[in-house]
Amino acid sequence: MEVIRLHLGQVSSKRRPFDAPVHGFIIKHPSAGAILVDTGIGNPPEELIRHWDIVNRAMAEAMAEHDLSPADVRIVINTHLHWDHCGQNAVFPRAPFYVQRAELDRARREEMLTSEWFDFAGAKFELLDGEAEIAPGIRVIPTPGHTVGHHSVVIEDGPEQLFIGDAAYTKDIFENFEDFPVERLTGQAENVDAWRDSLRRISSRDTDAIHFCHDTRVVHPHRH
Ligand SMILES: [Zn+2]
Structure with a gap:
């Protein structure tokens, strides 16, 4: 399955x-159509700009770079509901949003500033309780810790590819997670x-490629 990395902005x-950087991914599924993993940032409220420098890129523009348009997207999977992963959910009013039930519960309690980004009127959630097949060969697996309801996306058809959202922000964190002083990086782990x-x-896992939302590098664990 073809995978396209979208560049949806930059946060500092x-x-x-x-x-x-902020990435989302399109998986071109042969029967289900385009599956989007994470939707980047929206138009940030004042309170967020106070703490973050945010460069937001419109989904339509990011997709046009790859000859795609939002209308092509049939399914959206949010790895979790932090503001830099669900910011443009409303660009897809008819798509089902696959999230863990625990994550939506958490976000409704904690993400008050950006609640409209994921909980807009008419948002159609497909709530999951653990591992699930989303389409043939596409599965989500719970990877809690960054948030309680964080999950990762697996392409199981062919060499396995993993989209781990914020389970690790970067390649360096991923490759050194046992010793990484995670307590010092606010936000990486809600539950260490x-x-x-x-x-x-x-x-x-026997995975061929691991994709990050905040690192453009791809990890190939078994290639040397
Ligand atoms: Zn996050």
Whole structure:
């Protein structure tokens, strides 16, 4: 299955060393149509701009670069509902949003600033309780720790590809997660034990490619 990485913006913290691209991914599925993993940032409210420098890129523009348009998207999977992963959900008013039930519950409690980005009128959620097949050869697996309801997306058809959202922000964190001083990087792990456990499970998989939302590099664990 063809995978396209979208460049949806750039975020940098005004208070700590964090400067990263924001990616979403299109999986061109042969029968289900285009599946979008994460929707980047929306038009940020004042409160967010106080803490972050945000460069937002419109979904239509990012997709046009690859001769695609939002109308092509049939299914949206949000790895989780932080503001830089669901910002343009409303661009897809008819698509079902696949999220873990635990994640929507968390976001409705905690993401008050950006609640309209994912909880807009008419948003059609497909709520999941754990692992699930979304389309033939496309599965989500729970990878909690970054948030309680974070999940990752697996292409199981052919060499396995994994989209791990924010389970690790970058290649460096992913490759050193056992020793990484995660307590010092605010936001990476809401629950440190669950976070490490999820990364152990991801690492133990026989995966050909691991894609990040905040790092353009791709990890190929078995290629040397
Ligand atoms: Zn996040």
